[in-house]
Amino acid sequence: MNYRHAFHAGNHTEVFKHAALVLLLDHLRQKPKPFFVLDTHAGLGLYDLKSPEAQRTGEAEGGIGRVLARPGRGLASYRAAVEPFTAAGRYPGSPAIAAAMMRDGDRLGACELHPEDVEVLRGHFRRDRRVAVHHRDGYEAMAALLPPAERRGLVFVDPPYESRDEATRLGEALAAAWKKWPTGIYACWYPIKDDTIRLAISGALAAAGVENAIRADFLRYPVDGERLAGGGMIFINPPWRFDEQLERVADEWAELLALPATGRKVVRRLGAHV
Template identity: 55%
Template sequence: MNYRHAFHAGNFADCMKHALLVWLLRALAAKDKPFAALDTHAGIGSYDLAASAAERTGEWRRGIGRLLDIEAGPLADYVGLVRAAGAPARYPGSPALIRALLRPGDRLLACELHPEDHAALRAAFRADRQVAVHHRDGWEALKALTPFLERRGLVLVDPPFEQEGEFARLAQGIALVAQRFRAGIQACWYPIKHRAPVRAFHAALREAGLRDLVAAELWLREPTDPQRLNGCGLLVANPPWHFEAEGGAILATLLERLGEREPGEGWAMTRLAGE
């Protein structure tokens, strides 16, 4: 409940997560049938990069600030949406990016538990009939709000990882949604500080017998310091066709732009379980 994303908006982890999210949503929209998206930890929707929180860390300058000149290539779609949302003055969170890619007939379910952030999110979408804002726990929403009536769509799980047991909770959530909503795409963010928790998370997914899993990862330095965010991953269940190849090109371009040339930096697109 204490986590506030305003301090970290537009950092390298946001860039990685959101660039892949945009690709996944474009893949969903390639078919005519409507879809829904569930954002379990939605935040406030849009962030002022000149506000004291963002300026205090300056993380966006080493993230989206290094990408805003991009006009072509694997990141062009994502960066274009960010510029259209007001960057570099403002950075769009995941609900804003999802909303920008909804077609008539598609819808967004956005959950936020923090009372102040929920109020800001509700105000941002108050007059929008395609967006439903819920003041509820994102983990509980996985059961309450899936499967979708549309029978197709995306579940974005982006927890703050400020409490113990978040990796275990994430693995349980992925298994739950896979059972309830087999056709749904899941995109689940996780931090990479050191390797042991990530290896255990991947192992838990395999042991649960889950199928069609891909882990997209980007790290800016060797992940050996448990006190530092050295990288991050996006676990994608039921990925669309070509995700591994085209998502890999996104990760490679991100590392080229955002990397500090520190020892051990890299990216990986790893299939954890076959179809």
């Protein structure tokens, strides 16, 4: 699996993923104390919806394109975060969304290992003192930068799944980070063709003793092991009643994006091991 975000920016699974991110940031903003966001695989930060990569797949039309075609529908805070960018023909990645929602005292650590991508990322945030861009491995950054001085915040893990051992590395790094910072909020995304990636991640978390977790899958197609059916997320230490919020958003997004009933699914697993 190789999920290069430039080809998939603004598609149905990106819209759901970023709506979940917005819900978590909304929660962190409810208290006046500052928070820290670690984005382990920040990518380019912004994506041109008219780029050759985006045009090749056309996936944004079935995602953010449908959202923009229905003004006033969907999560209001998500719209507020993304519409200033989409008005200019661009779709914001997770670091741009986080920065758009952060306050003056909040911080973002955005990590990107690709040498060309990290320079583009630096260009976007060069004038933003709240944002530190790191040219480093995101999993190594989780070990080095946690826990943050703020003691409250979010770790957002969204790798491209380029290597065969990506899911194993992610699960191990996430479990180790949780042990170092057990009160932090963690959100990781995975593509769904089959259950292989999810089981590798959830297995590592279960072995570490993680209990307070939610799993959510958002699918356009049935899972058949061949094509990209959609994406899923695992959340550790989600806010109170976050599962209910997420399910409402998933239902509204599924209707807004006109997902077929055969593909749409949200799964929640609470309490016991992931």
